[in-house]
Amino acid sequence: MNAPPKPSPLQLLDAFIKKWLNRLKVFCMLAATWAVFFSVFTLLGLRAGYEYDDGLRYTTPAYQAAQKAKAAPFSEDFWSLVNRDHKLERTKPAVWLSAWFFRAFGFKIDIFCQRGPGGSEGLVRDWRPLADAFHFTPDEDHKYQLLEKGRYAVYFAASDGGIIQARKAGVWAVRIRKSAKSALRHEYNPRKFKEPVLPLSEF
Structure with a gap:
């Protein structure tokens, strides 16, 4: 042949x-x-919101460092120490990539951090390439007001409180899983509200 x-x-x-x-x-x-x-x-002008603690970053080491310094919990000095020790924190790849995905499609990215703002200049500066705004929210009500007034299409949250406030504001809420090593004590019950969960977000 x-x-x-x-x-x-x-x-x-x-x-x-x-x-x-x-x-x-x-x-x-x-x-x-x-x-x-x-x-x-x-x-x-659509926006995507992200919780910072246990959301975009595993932040337990910064909190532990502030506790070792014996600052009064949740005082101005405490928050200043936590914010200044942001280099001890670890970015969570799946969450970070999802934020850049939305950014690439024209969304503005806002970060929500339930802390005091003291000593946060370096922290905010580090996130400036990605984030358009960095909100320090003293309580859940303040978070709700921001979500309600802004044009948020989606809000990624690790805490139950974040999911609740997003739902109240009419924003699509997506759960971020906490790291198994997290020592932060906010209410955390994935799928409690039948919300979608971001895959691999615990790492």
Whole structure:
């Protein structure tokens, strides 16, 4: 049985060009689709909110350092120590990537941190490439007011309180799982409100 004839150099070149033209067409279609979504979401001013403690970051080490310094719990000095020790914290990859995903599609990213703002200059500066706003919320009611007034499409929260306030404000709430090593004591009951859970968010 005779082997099939080998394609000529011109045929190989033609196949190569067609292959890459098809890939270019697919890329252009995807880029155009992204541009439409980005423009629409940007014009609408949509936002995605993220809880900081046990949400975007595993923050237990910063709290433990403040406790070792024997600052009065939840005092101004305590929050100043916690905020200044943000380098001890660890960013949670799945949550961080989800925030950049929304950012890439034109959403503004806001971070919610239920702490005092003392000593937070470095902390806020570190998140500036991603976050448009960094809210220090003294209580759940303040968080609710921000969520209600802003154009939030989604809110990612580790705490039950965050899920509750987002639901009250009419914002789609997504649960972030706490790290198994977290020592923070906020109410935490995943799927208690039948909310979706972000996969791999505990790591």
